[in-house]
Amino acid sequence: MAKVLVTGAAGFIGSHTTDLLLREGHAVLGLDNFRTGHRRNLAGALASPAFELLEADVAEPGVVARAAGRFRPDAIIHLAALVSVQESIQDPVLNRRLNFTATELVAEAARRHAVGRIVFASSAAIYGDTTDLPITEETAKQPISPYGEAKLQSEGVLLAAGAGLTARCHRYFNVFGPRQDPASPYSGVISIFERRYREGQGVTIYGDGRQTRDFISVHDVARANVIAATKPGIASGAANICTGRATSLLDVVAEFARHYPQVPPPRHAAARAGDIIHSLGRPDRARTELGFAAQVSVADGLAELIRAG
Ligand code: UD1
Numbered sequence: 001m002a003k004v005l006v007t008g009a010a011g012f013i014g015s016h017t018t019d020l021l022l023r024e025g026h027a028v029l030g031l032d033n034f035r036t037g038h039r040r041n042l043a044g045a046l047a048s049p050a051f052e053l054l055e056a057d058v059a060e061p062g063v064v065a066r067a068a069g070r071f072r073p074d075a076i077i078h079l080a081a082l083v084s085v086q087e088s089i090q091d092p093v094l095n096r097r098l099n100f101t102a103t104e105l106v107a108e109a110a111r112r113h114a115v116g117r118i119v120f121a122s123s124a125a126i127y128g129d130t131t132d133l134p135i136t137e138e139t140a141k142q143p144i145s146p147y148g149e150a151k152l153q154s155e156g157v158l159l160a161a162g163a164g165l166t167a168r169c170h171r172y173f174n175v176f177g178p179r180q181d182p183a184s185p186y187s188g189v190i191s192i193f194e195r196r197y198r199e200g201q202g203v204t205i206y207g208d209g210r211q212t213r214d215f216i217s218v219h220d221v222a223r224a225n226v227i228a229a230t231k232p233g234i235a236s237g238a239a240n241i242c243t244g245r246a247t248s249l250l251d252v253v254a255e256f257a258r259h260y261p262q263v264p265p266p267r268h269a270a271a272r273a274g275d276i277i278h279s280l281g282r283p284d285r286a287r288t289e290l291g292f293a294a295q296v297s298v299a300d301g302l303a304e305l306i307r308a309g
Contacts, residue, residue, distance in 0.1 A: 002230045003027045005073040005115075007058045007106065008080030009045070010037030012180045013121065013172075016222040017077055018045045024226060026050070029071045031064070033057040036083060041179050059102040065109040075117035075229040078106045085125060086186040088147035099150035100157075107161050115165075118158055119228040122169040122238065124214075124281060126152040129274075134282040137171075137238060144274075155238055168228040168290070169238035170221075173281045177218030177301060178308040190215065190252060194305050197256045202264040205249055207271030212246035212278045217296035217304075224292045234290065242281030243294040255302050 004021050008014040009030025014037065021028050027050045030042065034055065045051040052071075056063045058080040068076070081099055082088055088095035103120065110118055125148035126141045143149045158167035176190035185192070196203045224241045228234060253266050286292045296304075 001025050001027065002074040003029070003071060004229055005029045005031065005064075005067060005071055005076045007031045007064065007076065007078045007102075008037060008121075009053070010034060010039060010041050011079060011083070012041070013175060013218060013221055013225070014079040015041035015045070015179060016177070016218045017079065017225045018042065018051065020222045020226050021229075022048045022050055024230070026230065028052070029054060029067060029073065031056055031058055031067060031080065036181070059097045059105065061105060064106050065112055068109040068113040068115055072113065073115055075119065076106055076110055076115055077119045077225050077229050078103065079121045081121060082147070084184065084186060085145045085147045086184070088145055088150070092146040095146045095150055099147060100153055103154035103157055107157055107165070110165055111161065117166045117168070117229060119168045119170065119225055120154060120158055122155050122171045123148060123151045124171050124173045124240070124242070124279065126155070126171065129276045131278075133278060134244065134280045135240065136282045137240060137285050159236060159238065165236070166234060167236045168234065170224060170228065170241045171238060171281070172221060173214040173216055173240065173242035173279065175218050175221050176215050176305070178305055180218070189249065190302070190305070193252065193256055197260040197263050198306070198309055200263055203253065203266045205253065205266045205268050206275060208268065209250040209253065209266070210248050211275065212248045212280065214242040214245065214279055214281045215247050215252075215298050215301070216241065216243050216294055217301040220294040220296050224286065224290065227290050227292050231290065237285075237289055239286040239289055240281040240283060241286055241292070242283050244281060244283040246278065246280045247298045252298065252302070255299055259303070259306050
C-alpha cells in the first residue's frame with residue numbers, strides 16, 4: 001500500500017486516477033479547489049475510508065507543503081492545472097500560476113518532506129503543431145500556447161530536481177472518457193459530440209472530418225498515472241501517453257451514429273483557425289520505461305461513455 005497525494009483530484013483525470021488508486025488498495029489525500037473540478041466526480045472516493053479530501057488551492061504557497069508534511073505521501077500525482085489551451089491564451093498570468101508556479105511548489109514540497117516521486121500531467125501541446133509524425137519524445141518541442149510553454153517548463157523543473165526525486169512527466173495526447181466537461185466549444189471533441197448525440201442533436205464537424213487524433217481513454221491514462229506513482233524501480237523521465245493509433249473525426253462520428261441511428265447526420269463548418277490536421281504519438285517509451293500500453297479502443301471507450309451518459 002502506498003500513500004499518494006493527488007492534486008486536482010476532483011478533475012476529469014484526477015478523479016479517475018483517485019478511483020483506481022483506491023481500488024488498488026492505496027491511501028489517497030485528494031487536493032482540489034473546485035475551480036474546474038466537481039465534487040460529484042469524487043462520489044465514489046468520498047465513500048472510501050482510505051480517501052481524504054482537502055479543499056485548497058495548490059498554487060497557494062504552503063498548501064502542498066503542509067499537506068505533504070502531514071500526510072507523508074510516498075508519491076504526489078500533480079494533475080491540478082488550468083486545463084484549457086484557450087483560457088491560457090486569454091489569461092496567461094493565471095496560466096503561469098496554475099501550470100508553472102504550482103509545479104514549483106509541488107517540487108519544493110516533495111524536497112522538503114522527502115517525497116520520492118512526482119507524476120506530472122504534461123501534454124502533447126509541448127510539441128506544438130509539428131507535422132513530423134508519429135511524435136516521439138525526441139520531436140522538437142515548440143509549444144504554440146502559454147499552456148504548452150508552461151507544461152514544458154514544468155517538466156524542466158521536475159526533471160532537474162536531482163537524485164532524491166523520481167519525476168515522471170506524462171505527455172497526454174487527446175484524452176476522452178466519462179466526466180470530461182463538454183461545456184465549452186473548446187472542450188474535447190468527444191465529450192462535445194457525446195452530449196449532442198445524447199440530446200438527439202447533430203454535431204458540427206469543423207473541416208472535412210478527415211483530421212485525426214490519438215484519442216486515449218481516461219482509464220488508460222489513470223492506469224499510467226498509478227503505475228508511475230507506485231511501481232517499484234522506475235527512473236525519472238518523460239514519455240508520451242498515447243495509443244499510437246490515429247482516429248479520424250469521421251470514424252468517431254460513424255461510431256456515435258451506430259449508437260444513435262436516429263440523430264441527424266453531422267453538418268460541416270469551416271475548419272478552425274490554427275487547427276492541426278493530424279496528431280499521433282509514438283507510445284514505445286512508456287512501454288519500455290513504465291510497462292504501460294493503452295488497452296481501451298476508441299470504439300469501446302465511446303460505448304462506455306455512452307453507457308455512463
Ligand atoms: C487541442 C486543445 C485545443 C488546442 C489544440 C492545439 C483540448 C480539448 N483541445 O485541440 O484547445 O488549441 O489542442 O494545441 O485540449 N472539432 C469539431 N467539432 C467540435 C469540436 C471540435 O469538428 O464540435 C474538431 C476540432 O476542430 C479538431 C478536432 O475536432 O479538428 C479535435 O478537437 P479537440 O478535441 O479540441 O482537440 P485538438 O484539436 O487536439
